[in-house]
Amino acid sequence: MSHSDAELVETNATPASEIAGQGSGAEWLSRYSSSLMGVFGTPQRVLVRGAGCLVWDADGKEYLDLLGGIAVNAMGHAHPFVTSVIASQLATLGHVSNFFTSPTQIALAEKLLALVKAPAGSKVFFANSGTEANEAAFKLARRNSDGKRSKIIALEGAFHGRTMGALALTAKEAYRTPFEPLPGGVVHIPFGDIEALRAAVDDTTAAVFLEPIQGEAGVRPLSTEYLQAAREATTAAGALLILDEVQTGIGRTGKWLASEDAGIVPDAITLAKGLGGGFPVGALITFGEATSSLLSAGQHGTTFGGNPVATAAALATLHAIESQGVLENARTVGAFLRKGLADVDGVTEVRGVGLLIGFDLDADVAPAVVQAGLDAGFIVNSPGPRTIRLAPPLILSTEQAGRFLAALPALLQTAKESQ
The missing domain is CATH 3.90.1150.10 (Aspartate Aminotransferase, domain 1)
Structure with missing residues (x-):
């Protein structure tokens, strides 16, 4: 660091603790209302x-x-090992763009494939959030088409995110209506109804999106029988089974995946939330060579996804979960x-x-x-x-x-x- 750089850090850097001490909660909330969009209401x-x-x-x-x-x-908050790994990685190499890769990105992909017991030919795409992972999965579903597959099935009560593709999969009308028309072809079927599922999946179906447990709908688990029926129906119809484990994955249910007990192999899963232990990172994992080849070079991308700091944070989180x-x-x-x-x-x-x-x-x-x-x-x-x-x-x-x-x-x- 040059003398001028060191001087700049010394004179202009404001520690977070100093910023936090600049006002009461009421004062901060007043400043919030005058500076941030009100999409979350009042904190x-x-x-x-x-x-x-x-x-x-x-x-x-x-x-x-x-x-x-x-x-x-x-x-939890401020976990000493996770925070030390993040700080160390940021001090070493923070961002490189998707023109390059890094050891932490490759190591995390390998680790995730091992944890979910993915078969040979499986691959990982890194994003920055759950909704971005589901956007990638939506595009994956679109690629599963032979000219006649346009239908994507989700469930009533589903929440898959708020960006346009993920919002099309999300069921809540209050979220959807202000932004219509949304990407087409998505139909929502009754939650947990195996017969309705079997009736809906046909040779026009590109994919079925499921949360093993619907979190935003009030923590509603799908039965093992339902997940198994979804695998059977999609396999028979040539459709993809995509499991959204953004909220349920990475140990949330006491297992790496909430869907483990169903004994099925999906075509893809999405992860985020707990994966980075508080640092933004998401992932789409495709299972097997056939599914992994649907998205080819140039068909999807991200500037920040899979950056060295995010992937180091995820590796540290996974290590802490395993070792503690x-x-x-x-x-x-x-x-x-x-x-x-x-x-x-x-x-x-x-x-x-x-x-x-x-x-x-x-x-x-x-x-x-x-x-x-x-x-x-x-x-x-x-x-x-x-x-x-x-x-x-x-x-x-x-x-x-x-x-x-x-x-x-x-x-x-x-x-x-x-x-």
Whole structure:
């Protein structure tokens, strides 16, 4: 570094801690409303620091994070190994464009292919997010055409992203309608209905897109029988079976993939969220030579996808999950939470696997429960008026889960009294 560069860093760099200390939460939110687009509404809090499963806001209040950035922070906040690998890689080589590759990109592709037990000829495409991975999968589906395959099947309740192709796969009308016309050929069929699936898949079908567990719809798992029927129907019709494991993959369910127990080999899967442990990275994995050859040179691309820092972050996250018993922890703590939730008065149903959990309430008070939780120091999510979703860091302890279970009856009571 030259003398002038060093001088510039010394005089102009502002540490994040100094920025965070420049105002209260209310002051930051006022600045937010005058500078950022309102596509997310008003943020619930201004968060400034995290450690493990805890975060702190600009006013110093502590929260137990039971949402994990919506299933993103697999190893919690500021994991020392993951952050050190990211810093080291950025200090070595940050970005090279897709004209070049890097050892971390190649090593991550090899690691993912091994983890998902992909057959020979399988390949990986790296993106920056789940919606981008699903855009690549949408284009893959379009390429599975012999001139007559134009239909792509998704499920009612599906959420595959908000960019135009991924939005066409997403079922929620409130997301879709303002941006129509969307890419055509997508049909949505009833969730979990095997006969409806078999009736819909024919020789005009290019692909079927499925989430093994629908997260945004309230944590709704597809049965093993449904996934197996989808594999049978698509194979018979020459269609692709594409599994969106953006939210369910990378240990979220206590296994690398939520679809593992179904014993099927899909044609492609998409990953993101927990893959980078908080750093943006997504992936499309194609299974076998036939599917992997559908997208050829020049037919898709990305500037930032698979950059050295993102792939180093993912490698570090996968190493930490493997070396620290995280999959077993997700299974154990998830089972503890689900059992405890089932015993809470006012909870009518509990769904999910591992640390992706949804539970229904006996009244339309879920948004009020979210607010009561924040006031009490818990971060949860309400994907529906009667549903609460939990997707905490996979390192959540039984003690931390127990704290939430102990507090939940009071949160439900506060929520009902506020209505």
